[in-house]
Amino acid sequence: MQAIISVKGVGKTYAGGFTALKSVDLDIQRGEIFALLGPNGAGKTTLISIICGIVNPSIGRITADGHDIQRDFRAARSKIGLVPQELSTDSFESVWATVNFSRGLFGKAPNPEYIEKILRQLSLWDKKDSKIMALSGGMKRRVMIAKALSHEPSILFLDEPTAGVDVELRRDMWEMVRGLRKSGVTVILTTHYIEEAEEMADRIGVINHGELVLVEDKHTLMRKLGKKQLAIQLQNPVSTLPESLHAFTLEVADEGNQLIYTFDTQREHTGIAELLRALNQQGIEFKDLHSSESSLEEIFVNLVHQNQNERQLVG
Numbered sequence: 001m002q003a004i005i006s007v008k009g010v011g012k013t014y015a016g017g018f019t020a021l022k023s024v025d026l027d028i029q030r031g032e033i034f035a036l037l038g039p040n041g042a043g044k045t046t047l048i049s050i051i052c053g054i055v056n057p058s059i060g061r062i063t064a065d066g067h068d069i070q071r072d073f074r075a076a077r078s079k080i081g082l083v084p085q086e087l088s089t090d091s092f093e094s095v096w097a098t099v100n101f102s103r104g105l106f107g108k109a110p111n112p113e114y115i116e117k118i119l120r121q122l123s124l125w126d127k128k129d130s131k132i133m134a135l136s137g138g139m140k141r142r143v144m145i146a147k148a149l150s151h152e153p154s155i156l157f158l159d160e161p162t163a164g165v166d167v168e169l170r171r172d173m174w175e176m177v178r179g180l181r182k183s184g185v186t187v188i189l190t191t192h193y194i195e196e197a198e199e200m201a202d203r204i205g206v207i208n209h210g211e212l213v214l215v216e217d218k219h220t221l222m223r224k225l226g227k228k229q230l231a232i233q234l235q236n237p238v239s240t241l242p243e244s245l246h247a248f249t250l251e252v253a254d255e256g257n258q259l260i261y262t263f264d265t266q267r268e269h270t271g272i273a274e275l276l277r278a279l280n281q282q283g284i285e286f287k288d289l290h291s292s293e294s295s296l297e298e299i300f301v302n303l304v305h306q307n308q309n310e311r312q313l314v315g
């Protein structure tokens with residue numbers, strides 16, 4: 001299947017000489033939700049801004065829905081809706097006027113039925129005549145999304161869509177983004193909330209120091225890089241581990257009342273049976289077992305640290 005967005009060898013060095021992106025290659029598939037994760041200053045907004053034609057790349061080539069974003073800017077841009085990080089909607093205009101105006105900017109003929117549909121989808125219909133400055137922050141954010149969708153784009157970029165939004169609204173947003181995907185829109189979002197990526201994304205890209213360090217299907221990523229842990233609650237505390245247990249990746253926790261066994265989720269053989277047998281042989285009794293899987297957050301932090309360490313070794 002042809003990618004809806006194709007990024008090839010894209011780099012950006014800003015006027016002051018700072019390189020924010022180094023040769024990024026990325027394909028976004030039609031109809032997916034793609035989450036771009038990375039620490040502050042990693043280059044997420046730079047990459048999005050380049051794809052949306054707001055920032056010029058220093059090198060590389062991008063197509064959006066088949067159009068080169070530099071040579072064929074208008075056609076490419078008309079396929080894209082962008083919800084920027086900062087809200088810039090403190091206007092005296094009504095919701096209805098603002099969203100229709102945005103559509104007009106793309107040279108599209110008025111289509112009140114379509115605008116009504118998106119306002120309803122975003123639970124903004126009963127606010128259509130309200131002045132934007134009188135709306136709550138969450139509603140303003142929805143207006144930004146309505147504006148971005150006003151010209152019927154096939155690709156929607158959401159830069160930090162739920163920053164500073166309360167939990168309930170965040171869940172509403174997620175629901176709404178899923179609805180958009182169902183209607184055929186491809187969604188690319190950046191986020192600092194790993195939970196958001198874990199909840200929403202089909203695929204995840206991790207960007208760090210201007211490099212795309214990983215792109216992976218979310219479930220594959222969690223399976224590949226995730227670790228499982230087994231917490232063993234002991235009957236009686238231990239101070240040190242006997243020699244025969246040194247072969248296991250065990251940690252003593254909770255002042256000797258707990259052993260934590262970490263194992264690889266990819267390995268078919270977990271080693272749990274051997275460990276329990278070895279504990280038995282040593283006369284170490286346990287009263288409870290509890291297993292847990294590492295979250296995307298742990299995987300992400302590990303990845304970013306690993307990348308940092310590698311950089312230090314090279315540098």
Ligand SMILES: Nc1ncnc2c1ncn2[C@@H]1O[C@H](COP(=O)(O)OP(=O)(O)OP(=O)(O)O)[C@@H](O)[C@H]1O
Pocket residue numbers: 014015016018019020038039040041042043044045046047
């Ligand atoms: N116009 C500019 N001129 C010079 N440097 C810039 C410019 N815009 C961004 N940068 C730098 O490029 C780097 C990447 O910034 P960018 O905004 O893309 O990061 P980000 O991953 O979106 O960060 P955040 O999560 O904080 O939004 C940062 O170090 C930033 O200071």
